[in-house]
Amino acid sequence: MNKNNSTLGDRLLIVGIRFLALGIFPLIWFLFQAILFRELTEILNRTSLIIVAIIFGSTFIFLLYLGMNKLIDFAPKHHRESLYAGMFIGPALFMLSLFLFYPSIRTIYLSFRDRYGDSSVGFDNYIWAFSDTEMKTTLRNQVLWLIFVVTLVVLLGLIISWLADRLNRGEAFFKSIIFMPMAISAVGSSAIFKLIYAYRPPPSTQIGIINGLRVSSGKDINGKECGNNEIGANGELIDYYREGCPNPVGWLQQRDLSNLPSFENINSSDTLLNFLVNFPINTFLLMIVMVWMSTGFAMVVFSAAIKAVPSEIIEAGQIDGASEGKIFMSIILPYIKSTIIVVSTYITVSVLKAFDIVYVTTRGDLETNLLAVKMLDEFAKYRQYGRSATVAVLIFVCVIPVIVINAVRAREQTQI
Amino acid sequence: MRRETQKWYDKPVSKLILITIALSWMFPYIGFLISSFRPGESVKRSSWWISLTNGDLFKELTLENYYEILFAENLSRSFFNSFAVSIPSTIIPITIAAFAAYAFAFIDFRGKEIAFIFVVGMMIIPLQMSLIPLLKLMKGGAILFGVTIIPELSLNGTFVAVWFAHTGFGLPLATFLLRDFMMSLPKSVVESAKIDGASHLTTFFKLVLPLSVAGIAAFATFQFLWVYNDFLVANVFMGIKPENLVVTSHVAQLTVGNYGEEWHLRTSGAVISMIVPLIVFFSLQRYFVRGLIGGSVKG
Numbered sequence: 281m282n283k284n285n286s287t288l289g290d291r292l293l294i295v296g297i298r299f300l301a302l303g304i305f306p307l308i309w310f311l312f313q314a315i316l317f318r319e320l321t322e323i324l325n326r327t328s329l330i331i332v333a334i335i336f337g338s339t340f341i342f343l344l345y346l347g348m349n350k351l352i353d354f355a356p357k358h359h360r361e362s363l364y365a366g367m368f369i370g371p372a373l374f375m376l377s378l379f380l381f382y383p384s385i386r387t388i389y390l391s392f393r394d395r396y397g398d399s400s401v402g403f404d405n406y407i408w409a410f411s412d413t414e415m416k417t418t419l420r421n422q423v424l425w426l427i428f429v430v431t432l433v434v435l436l437g438l439i440i441s442w443l444a445d446r447l448n449r450g451e452a453f454f455k456s457i458i459f460m461p462m463a464i465s466a467v468g469s470s471a472i473f474k475l476i477y478a479y480r481p482p483p484s485t486q487i488g489i490i491n492g493l494r495v496s497s498g499k500d501i502n503g504k505e506c507g508n509n510e511i512g513a514n515g516e517l518i519d520y521y522r523e524g525c526p527n528p529v530g531w532l533q534q535r536d537l538s539n540l541p542s543f544e545n546i547n548s549s550d551t552l553l554n555f556l557v558n559f560p561i562n563t564f565l566l567m568i569v570m571v572w573m574s575t576g577f578a579m580v581v582f583s584a585a586i587k588a589v590p591s592e593i594i595e596a597g598q599i600d601g602a603s604e605g606k607i608f609m610s611i612i613l614p615y616i617k618s619t620i621i622v623v624s625t626y627i628t629v630s631v632l633k634a635f636d637i638v639y640v641t642t643r644g645d646l647e648t649n650l651l652a653v654k655m656l657d658e659f660a661k662y663r664q665y666g667r668s669a670t671v672a673v674l675i676f677v678c679v680i681p682v683i684v685i686n687a688v689r690a691r692e693q694t695q696i
Numbered sequence: 697m698r699r700e701t702q703k704w705y706d707k708p709v710s711k712l713i714l715i716t717i718a719l720s721w722m723f724p725y726i727g728f729l730i731s732s733f734r735p736g737e738s739v740k741r742s743s744w745w746i747s748l749t750n751g752d753l754f755k756e757l758t759l760e761n762y763y764e765i766l767f768a769e770n771l772s773r774s775f776f777n778s779f780a781v782s783i784p785s786t787i788i789p790i791t792i793a794a795f796a797a798y799a800f801a802f803i804d805f806r807g808k809e810i811a812f813i814f815v816v817g818m819m820i821i822p823l824q825m826s827l828i829p830l831l832k833l834m835k836g837g838a839i840l841f842g843v844t845i846i847p848e849l850s851l852n853g854t855f856v857a858v859w860f861a862h863t864g865f866g867l868p869l870a871t872f873l874l875r876d877f878m879m880s881l882p883k884s885v886v887e888s889a890k891i892d893g894a895s896h897l898t899t900f901f902k903l904v905l906p907l908s909v910a911g912i913a914a915f916a917t918f919q920f921l922w923v924y925n926d927f928l929v930a931n932v933f934m935g936i937k938p939e940n941l942v943v944t945s946h947v948a949q950l951t952v953g954n955y956g957e958e959w960h961l962r963t964s965g966a967v968i969s970m971i972v973p974l975i976v977f978f979s980l981q982r983y984f985v986r987g988l989i990g991g992s993v994k995g
Contacts, residue, residue, distance in 0.1 A: 307845075310860075314849050317856040326773060326939060330780040333855045337784030341791045349897055364896045365805035372796035372871055373811060378846075379864025380818050383826030383833065390829070443714050456981070457718050463977035463984070464970045465925035467944045471951045471966040472724045475731065475959065485742055487959060489727060492743045510746050572724065580985055633822050636927045640948050655824055656932070665828065672824045683820045 294359050301351040301363065302370040309344045310378075344371055384676075390669035397665050405670035415671075418649040421563050425634065425650065428564070430627045432571045434620060437578025442608060444579070445586050455583065459576030466573065466636035473569045474641050479530040483521035485509040491528040500524035534561045535647040563648050569637050574630065578623045585619040586612060618689060625686045632678050651675050732963035733757050739960045761964035771965055773939065774946040778972075780855050781930065781942055782923040785862035786916055792863065793870030794912065798900050800871070801878035802886050812875075818868040823929070830861055831932055853940050857933040865929070866919050877911030878904060910983075917983040921973055943969040 320332060348367045355363055394401045409415050440458060444451050461469055478488030486492040486508050496508040498520075506525035507518030520526070529539065537557050589612055597607045613620075635652040638644055644653040651671055658668035730744045730753065738747065738756050747753040766772045799805070800812055834851040837844060851857040881904065889899045905912075923929075927944040934940045936949065947969050950962045977984055 311846070311849075314851055314856050314860075318849065318851055318854050321854045326776075329855075330776045333780040334783050337780070337855065337859060338787040341788050345791075345795060345897075361803070362805055365799050365803045368795045368799035368803060368896065368900075369805075369811060372792050372815065372867060375792060375860075375863055376815060376818050376867055378833075378838075379830060379860055380821055380826050380868070381814075382838065383829035384821050386829035387825050440714075440717060443710055446710070447714070454714060454718055456978075458721050459985075460974070460977070461721070463921060463973045465927065465944050465947075465973065467925075467927050467948045467951070468966045468970050471947060471962055472728045474951060475728055475963070476724060478959075480957075485740065487731075487739060487743050489743070489745060492745065508743055508746065510742065511750075572721070629822070633824065636944075636948070639927075640951050643952060652824055652928075655827075656928075659828055668828060672822075672827070675822050676825045679822050680820060 290356060294355060294363075297351060297355045298363060298366065301348045302366045305348055305351060306344060306371055306374045309347065310374075313340050387669045387672050390666055391673045393666045393669075395664045395666050401666065405666050408667060409670050409674060414649065415654070417647045418651060418654045421560070421647070421649060422632070422651050424560070424563060425567055425570070425631050426628060429567050429570050429574070429631050430624055432567075433574045433578050433627050434624055436571065436575045437582050437623065438620075440575065441579045441582035441586055442612070445583060455576075455579065458579050461573045462576040466569075466634075467640050469569055469573050470637045470640040473565075473572070474532075477531040477565055479528055479533070482528060483509070483519055486520075486528050488531075490531060494526050495520035495528050498524065498526045531565055532562045532642050532648075533646055537561055560647060562642065562646060566637055566641060566648060569641075570631065570634060574627055578627065581619060581623050582616065585616040589615045621689060622686060625682050628682050629679055632675050728963050729967060731959055732761055732967045733759070734960065735760060736958065736960035739963075740957060761960045762968070765961050765965045765968065769950075769961060769965070770938065771943070771946055771968060774941040774943050775968065777934075777941065778924055778943040781858050781862075781934075782920055784855070784859045785866075785923045786920045788859055789863045789866040789870050789919065790874075790912060790916055793867055793874050793915075794905065794908070795900070796871045797874035797878050798896075798904055800875045801881075802883070802899075802904070803896065815868050815871050819872065823865045826864065827929075827932060830864065831857075834860070834933065852933060853935045853937060855934075858930060861929050861933055862919075862923050862926075866922070870915050870919070873915050874908065874911055877908055881907050913980070914983045917976060917980045921976055921984065925973060 317333070317337070321329060324332060345367065348370070352360060352363045352367055390397050391405055392400055392402065410419075444454050447454065476488055477490060478486070479491055480486060482495075486495055492508045496506055496510070496518075498506050500506055500522040501524035504522075505518060506520040506522065509517060509519050512518045520528075534540075537559050593611055593615075594607060597611050602610070633652055634650055635656070638648055638650050638653045639656075642648045644650070644657060649657075651674060655668050655671040655675070658664045658671060727744045730748065731739050734744065734747065734753065735756055735758055738752070742752065744753070747756070766775075796815070800808065831852065832838075833846060834849060834857040836850075837846040837848045839845065885903060885907075886899060889903055894902070925944060927948055930942045931945050931948070934942060934945065936945065941949065947962075947965045950958065950965050
């Protein structure tokens, strides 16, 4: 090979070009684009800024590669192969290091620092994370979300995909209905459910369907029907602002059940009711939004897995006289076990990162907070940068085992 | 029919279960959609289901809310902002990832294993981990061991900040998926191009990219919807100045903020925000599902 013949000058040239093309040039490119667009933001009006952003924002990246390519052309031919490898892969490593790796390390570092990151506080932030009342509630909610959302999504996904698999017609249509919430934003979904749970103080009309049906369901003390400010048969207005009519409930404000009629006067001796009264109803109502959004994903993945079960195995089971339930439990379930684990992993991770639903509906107040919201609150609301970083590290620590389990399983499977 | 004998699942009862599930999944949209077409006064005065049952609804249907939210409330501006955020945030990471994936799949170089482990390892990092320091980096630069790597940029509130944030968050998965896809391409094609004397850049643009369109489309659909629907990153990097709002943060502000009773604007705004994802979803459903299933390994 020519490599051994290369002179010292040759080598220096290579090192120089490598340094220029792979180290300095991406940095300059990044700074140039950043500053250029920052200045454009101030000069241009909105319309032209948006057009410029879409066109040049999408194409500027090619300048990076073309520029690197030009620089590499100065290198001697037999050295170009390794330089090309660097050119193809360099920007990815550069961006990952700058935008993901460095910030993550910084977060871990900050989690051991005080509120502005000025001095070290040891494990104080972590002690705070497990002793603060608000944080305890947040952790409790996160655990509840993990348990209930993951279980419900996986169960519903299994049931729906199994039933839908047996449809003769309309399977695709049915599945798109369940899957649709996955495509829209969590903010939009939260708005949708906020209308369902809506509460307005009496005597205004209840526009949320739960409260609407609730207030119009009863009778007042004189035995007259209650109504949601609707017009009766004789043209009179039927309201619910009378004694005896059910009151509307601020569902998302209910941190427990104590305001609901059956729990208003509980006996201290009734342990079951005393246990149930602490049920955090608002947190559960928010979980429903997540379940509504994520079940489609579980269903689609399970559906593909169930279709991949060889029909001979199922038929063999039928010949042996196994019931449908038995076939599902002892043939289909074991067959799609790894898929179930993958889906649970995905849902677990997305619950750990769940932010939009809580932020948009209750803003994390009234004991509905989750880790991801708490993390931003500590940063933006309380200016506690160290604590914010600690909460982020907690999320990270919870994500690691889930992903590792998944990766190990995936590797085992490829080996088999 | 899969089997000859009629089982319980062919009986009406299981169909009934499925129809119940489908209806309960559809139900949340109905009241929301109806309210978006009713005048603000009526939304407050009578509930949507009563107006539906007594027929008032059909007399009062209006597009007024949509005009108001789009032009008076300037949701149209947020709408275009959303595109200025999501289109580059989709193209930049895919381009970088496609180049890297090509190198992983077709070029032999020193440190390939380590580089790949680094890229895949980044997948386990949830975006919360890098969010705040990244914001600081975009604002005030980065200093490592006393050396200024990035000077003060004050990028907060500009599109560039969001593009690069999304590039960082989307890149590991994109590289991983595209590498998988390119590995499944026939190696002989690339090798014969090399023998013909084509440079890597030519092979990449003329041969590998066109062959990888399906893989790229799957990730692009996923990433576009992810960015378009994202609220957290846009909220943190773009801020809440009215001219910087994207659709999701605008709708979030309508929903959470001092618009307590403005349900006619909340609903119409949210409906507008859902139009683009639903169009993308129904036209590219196959790619979207593929991208999503691929995305299930992300941290």
